[in-house]
Amino acid sequence: MHTEQGSPLLRLQGLKIAYGGIQAVKGIDLELRAGETVCLIGANGAGKTTTLNAIAGVLPIAGGDIEYRGERINALPAHRRLRAGIALVPEGRGIFTRLTVEENLRMGAYSRNDAAAIEADLERVYTMLPRVKERLPQVAGTLSGGEQQMVAIGRALLSRPRLLLLDEPSMGLAPLVVEKIFEVVQSVAREGVTILLVEQNANLALEFAQRGYVMESGRITLTGTGGALLQDPKVRAAYLGEDA
């Protein structure tokens, strides 16, 4: 896949997001270059999910700018952002429990009209996620957590995103399943899809990502390459459970 290395794909400038009167994100700057894998880590309640939801357009912003491919998209509705290439795998997976697995996957391709290419992409998702293929006619609410996460990722891929936002894909899953999911995400990244990953598991996230941002109560407090953050004593103390 063609990548525009260098030019920023996404840029957040002074982004503020509030729930009612309470600011959850208090003016953050963040930049993603096309083709990068970047992670956003931080404690519970830091504002990571809030940030991803605002980028995807399901949460209004209270200030600042979201720029995507050089254009301000502050007011663009979520469905148009998906069409522009921004896909979010939401926290808690957001599976349509009453739809079948296949219908869930096809929802990912909802905005596309290239029927033949959709079928081809479905086949690719099946080879990537063989467990999903076995369960196509099953109602998705009956899947295990790991299977649901795979469906959620497969569904997002079917929109052919440029920018894939992942909100805690490892949440509540066994280590083997997490490993499998990260293999899939890694292969997606290798195809040139830009990835912004939110994770509780900082170790995992920083090893996976080229760069990382650390978020604390609505602010970005630290940024650097994955390796540098892994070595940072503050990060080790706060997120990797080590004594400072």
Next chain:
Amino acid sequence: METLIQQFINGLVIGSVYALIALGYTMVYGILGLINFAHGDVLMVGALVALQTMMFLMGIAPGMSPLVMLAIALAVAMVICMLLGFTMERLAYRRLRNAPRLAPLITAIGVSFLLQTLAMIIWGRNYHTFPQLIPTTPLQPIPGVFVTPVQITIVVVSALLMSGLLLLVNRTRIGRAMRATAENHRVASLMGVDTNAVIALTFVIGAALAAVAGVMFASNYGIAHYGMGFMPGLKAFTAAVLGGIGNLGGAMLGGVVLGLVESFGAGYIEHLTFGFLNSSYQDIFAFIILGLVLIFRPTGLLGERVSDRA
């Protein structure tokens, strides 16, 4: 035996009409968690617009074949009702999407009064004779059992419309988007679904079905007036609850079951009450059923959990 078959046929006919209306309630509830109490009045608007169209056509083209006239009147009524459904959602309900539940409910009752009052201003308070363009002379398929062509048409058209709706919702891309939106607006929008458009479409489809139901209702009884939507609306709502509100198959089943209960009930109510009540009290069955369902099976016949719906 003939009486039983006759009651079954009558019940099936009125039940089909209830089912068509109930679908509108249940679709809107399924996607918004809103009980659109103005839905019954859409049926009334459909009937009166069809009536107006027929009068107009009779004036300008007296020789027109009755069936063509009916078809045109029905089409006009559907279009007007679809616009009405769209406008209702856009002006009244959309801005209340995140308001506490009572606000849209009270608004719906307000919209209902508004539509009735407007209809009263336009068409007056009188009962209008509704032209019976489909022959009403009964056929006798079995000696002692009577079926009118109107009744046959009602059942056949209802069955076709309901099959079409089921196909649309369960087998098409837009239907899948409707089901996805009903389950989770936010995630549906993350899939690229314009959920506002899907919700508007839901109102429009419900209104089109109500328009057809209104023309059927008026054709069957031969009258139309501004308050005619209230009772069938309330009964169709009962049917939707009986079937399990939010569930399409449930609305269809609930409508037909309610029609049958009413029809058989009307036949036996005099015996059941030792002559105290006669068949003009048949309306009580709908409300007895509504009470019983709400007490013993609030999720309805085919319903799932309702509490966690958006």
